[in-house]
Amino acid sequence: MHHKTIIEPFKIKSVEPIQMSTEAQREKFLEKAHNNPFLLDSDQVIIDFLTDSGTSAMSANQWAGIMRGDESYAGSSSWHAMENAVKSLTGMEFILPTHQGRAAERIIYSYLGGKGKTFISNTHFDTTRANIEFSGAEAIDIVIPEAHDPALIHPFKGNMDLGKLVQLIAEKGAKAIGAVILTVTNNSGGGQPVSMENAREISRICKANGILFLLDCCRVAENAYFIKMREAAYKNKTSREIAVELFSLADGAVMSSKKDALVNMGGFLAVRDKAIAEACSNLLIITEGFTTYGGLSGRDMEALAIGLEEIFDPNYLEYRIKSTTYLGEHLHKLGVPVVLPIGGHAVYIDAKKLYPHIPVTEYPGQALVCELYLKGGIRTVEIGSVMFGKYDDAGQLIPAAMELVRLAIPRRVYTQSHIEYVIETFSEILKDIPKTRGYKITREPKFLRHFTSHFEKL
Numbered sequence: 117m118h119h120k121t122i123i124e125p126f127k128i129k130s131v132e133p134i135q136m137s138t139e140a141q142r143e144k145f146l147e148k149a150h151n152n153p154f155l156l157d158s159d160q161v162i163i164d165f166l167t168d169s170g171t172s173a174m175s176a177n178q179w180a181g182i183m184r185g186d187e188s189y190a191g192s193s194s195w196h197a198m199e200n201a202v203k204s205l206t207g208m209e210f211i212l213p214t215h216q217g218r219a220a221e222r223i224i225y226s227y228l229g230g231k232g233k234t235f236i237s238n239t240h241f242d243t244t245r246a247n248i249e250f251s252g253a254e255a256i257d258i259v260i261p262e263a264h265d266p267a268l269i270h271p272f273k274g275n276m277d278l279g280k281l282v283q284l285i286a287e288k289g290a291k292a293i294g295a296v297i298l299t300v301t302n303n304s305g306g307g308q309p310v311s312m313e314n315a316r317e318i319s320r321i322c323k324a325n326g327i328l329f330l331l332d333c334c335r336v337a338e339n340a341y342f343i344k345m346r347e348a349a350y351k352n353k354t355s356r357e358i359a360v361e362l363f364s365l366a367d368g369a370v371m372s373s374k375k376d377a378l379v380n381m382g383g384f385l386a387v388r389d390k391a392i393a394e395a396c397s398n399l400l401i402i403t404e405g406f407t408t409y410g411g412l413s414g415r416d417m418e419a420l421a422i423g424l425e426e427i428f429d430p431n432y433l434e435y436r437i438k439s440t441t442y443l444g445e446h447l448h449k450l451g452v453p454v455v456l457p458i459g460g461h462a463v464y465i466d467a468k469k470l471y472p473h474i475p476v477t478e479y480p481g482q483a484l485v486c487e488l489y490l491k492g493g494i495r496t497v498e499i500g501s502v503m504f505g506k507y508d509d510a511g512q513l514i515p516a517a518m519e520l521v522r523l524a525i526p527r528r529v530y531t532q533s534h535i536e537y538v539i540e541t542f543s544e545i546l547k548d549i550p551k552t553r554g555y556k557i558t559r560e561p562k563f564l565r566h567f568t569s570h571f572e573k574l
Contacts, residue, residue: 122438125431126528129176135159142490150570151486151555153495162493163534165523168461169334170216170374170381172527175426178378178419185415190406194414194421198384201421205356206363208386210393212400215411217334217372218243220385222250223399224370225294227392228328229253233294236284237332238276239263239305242503244297244332244370246563253294256284263305264517266455266466271346272311273457274302274339276318290325299332300339300362304499306520307335307459309342312350312361319365331366334375337427338460341437356428368392375461378423378527382416436460439535440525446539451546461524467500468519471552476501476515478554478574484521484545486573487552492541497522502557503566 137145137160149155153166164171174182186192195213202211214220221244229235229251238259240248248255258280262270276298285293298318301309322329340358343350350358363369368387373379387393397407404411412420426432437460444458453469467480474480481498488494497503500519508514523538559570 122435122442122532124439124528124531125429125435126175134162136162137493139490142493146486146489150558151482151573152566152569152571153485153489153497154567156489156495160493161489161495163530163538164495165462165525165538166495166497168375168524168526169372170379171529172374172378172380173529174378174380174419175422175528177426178422181418181422182415185413185418187414190408192408192414192417194418195408197421198417201424202384202386205359205424206369206386207360208363208369208388210387210390212385212387212393212396212407213410213412213417214383214385214400214404215381216374217332217370217383218247219404219411220370220372220383221247223396223403224330224368224385224387224392225253226251227395227399228294232292234284234288234292235294235297236276236281237297238274238299238302238310240297241299241303241332242564242566244299248294250563258284259302259305263302263308266306266453266464266469266518266520269456271309271457272314272342273308274300274305274310275314276310278314278317278321281318281321285321285325285327290327293325293327295328295330295368296322297330297332298366301335301342301460303335303461304504306455306464307462307522308455308457309339309346309460311347312343312358313347315362315365322367328368329366331363331369332371333363333369334372335461336362336371337376337433338437340428341433342460345437354428355430355433359428373420373423376423376427377420378427379416379420382412382420384410436527439532443523443525443535443538447542450539450543452542455520463523463525464499465521465523466518467498467521471549471554473550474552474554476519477513478556479519479571480554481519481521482555482571483552486555486571487545487548488521488541491544491548492538494523494538494541497524498566502569 145160231252233253258277340355373382444463453466455464471480481500501515504516555571
């Protein structure tokens, strides 16, 4: 028989307590955090959907690897385990370990970037954009137009707009383009996957123009699963085979392994070109660590190597995608405006549609983030005009394309009943829509303002 219930394909061996809290307590906690859940302490949170980065639960096998970790400064056996795992997946010769994805981004983009350079992506993630702009270069997003309609169903809403890519290359000149970066899955665009066909075309266009093509591959296993499910030519391939093919199209890859390698810390930069690898290795040694550890302990590298194997387990991937879909579809049925189809690692709520009475200048996404915390102790993140808004010369807000709130689900951490609790919290939120107010920013930094900004309820 075919069972409807999604069961976790693992047993629980170790547990950590959740501190329960009342709404009155949470009001005080949020006030103290200046209405920014990033500034809350973790023990003030019941369900933490802030990020799926570094928050996954490691397996018994990974914990065993932690004990085996070889902490030698140079040439550790754990480094060789990690290097082999990354090489066999990416097919790339030069592997540089880093403590997380943004360290790899800083190294590669400070080398490729600088004034006058342009980087093109389906959607740059926040740290990617920040590292590119910090180098003096510009970052341009050209996701397909369908991606901007949250309610539209399209199998590969993460795809890059190929027409715009060709146009930008003609406009800027191939020499001025630092790299084309494909984010799989497209995190800031609703966790939506990219098709193999799209990646293949991007690769072809880049090769024809002598432009570097990079993958931001932190959720490559989830993307591969979607290709298997939605792209007819791949239905008989394993997710791992699909991932290997994706990598074969690119010249390099940046990974925050805190997502699809199931570790709490770690990342890497992988490239095919020796000259780029050497230049980046110099930066790595100066700022991160020697080339065989790059800011990671041996045990981290050991766990990472094991995680890169485990992530492609078909039972795990099916559970991962189906349980995310379960949350998204139940919210959709309740009448919560979600980004469709549901992404792989997160459910995205269209806050602009949920709160039509809150103008974008009053950050409807931040309003929902605060409501979720107050009503259920659920911590989430705004992906809208707080994260991506800019100001014009007159100091007026240039809003983001969409006002989303992301519920990022840590891997192997929460069970079905936690998810039911989240659904229940949303039914309370729907009752209070007319009473919900927007926010204003009272303090903000120049880069990545969503991390540390202070807000005041209007």
